[in-house]
Amino acid sequence: MKNAVLITGATSGLGLAYAKEYAKEGCNLIITGRREEKIKANAIDIEHTYHVEVKVVIVDLANQEGLIYLLDEIKDDEIEVLVNNAGFGLKSVFSETTREEMDRILFLQINAVVILTRYILEKMLVRNRGTVINISSDGAFAVMPRNVLYSSTKLFILNFTEGLYMELEKSDIKVQVVCPGFIDSDFHASAGMNIIKKKNGFMKFSPPEEIVRLAMNDMKKGKVVSAPVIDAKIVRLMVHLLPRKLFYKIAIDFTKKRNKKLHR
Template sequence: MKNVTLITGATSGLGLEYAKEYAKKGYNLIITGRREDKIKANAGNIENTYNVKVKTVIVDLANEKGVNTLLSEICDDEIEVLVNNAGFGLKPVFSEVPKEDMDGIMYLQMNAVVILTQNILKQMLVRNRGTVINISSDGAFAVMPGNILYSSTKLFILNFTEGLYMELIDTAINVQVVCPGFIDSDFHESAGMNVVKKKKGFMKFMDPEEIVNLAMRDLKKGKVVSVPGLDAKIIRIMGNFLPRNMFYKIIINFTRKRNEKLHR
């Protein structure tokens, strides 16, 4: 298949919105996910709405077997755009995280991103065109108690993408990392997190479509690090410029107050 956008984790949320966005632009799609019924329903809806081809790959990218399966599925496809979106969060504090969950989140949000990017980048370099979009998080700027492995892997994605951009500066390949805040999807429910999505004010949930629109606007401008939404931008400023002791106090107090509200 030619003129292809590959999107990992396209079951819902940002992945699904990126699938719609690139289908709207006329790209054929390869989309991955673990929930077969949902991912195939998404594929059917996109094909009917945008008149493009959509190939689904039901795979868990949190292990080497899953990544190798995907690589074998896409070996004959001409991929113009890669969106590394697949990810998950962990609810327990670090000391209580099972080893299999630690292995899974680190493989999915670091190894899989690196391996897929390198594999697809090689064909992009032959054509001297393409786009790589990696989904990070505002957690890359501000690690929080109870979320440290997630934030740490997202920081890896941020650094990896910025380095990749600099290596590819003399090519026609576009590179972007997107660092959104809270997204209104089923991400938190899947991680067993109890959240209130309708709340207003700071740290509110954003619609995935809005985030993708803002990120695509930044991509068009050549912005390497896209931070969609005011809340995520504030987190970035806090993480970059506050003295660390002050930053720790603010984050610890915020986390305690949030936990108190959730357990009332």
């Protein structure tokens, strides 16, 4: 496939919003996910609406076999944009996390991002053209109790992308890391988190389309780190300014209150 945008995790939420945004611009898509029926329906809808080609790869990227399968599926494609988006959260505290959960989250949100980026970047460098967008989280700025592993993988993605930006500074390859706050998507339900989604105010759940629009605007302005909603910007600034002990106290209190409020 020529002029392709590869988006991991485009079954729902942010990945699907990115898929529609790039299709609107006339790009062909390669989209991945595990929920076959849902992602295939997305593909048909996008093809009909935007008249672009959409290739679907049904794959679990939280393990080595899945990733190798994807690399093989894309070996002949000319990928102009890579969006490393697939991700999931865990609801347990770290000490109760199973070995399988640990392996899966670390593989998907670290190994898969690194290996896929390295594989596609090599071809982008030959053409001296391309874009890599990595989806992190405001959790990368502020680790919270009950979110330790997830936040740590997102911090890795932030660090990895900023480093990549510096290494690629002299090339025409664009690099961006997106650190949203809460998104109204399937994310929390998939993690078994039974939550009430706030629609307004601080820490509200933003529509994925809004996050994509703001992140794309940031890209046009050349922003490497996009904290696309005001909440994420505030979190980033607060964490930077606060003495660490005060931050720990606020984070612990916030988590206690949120758990009481959000979990029915």
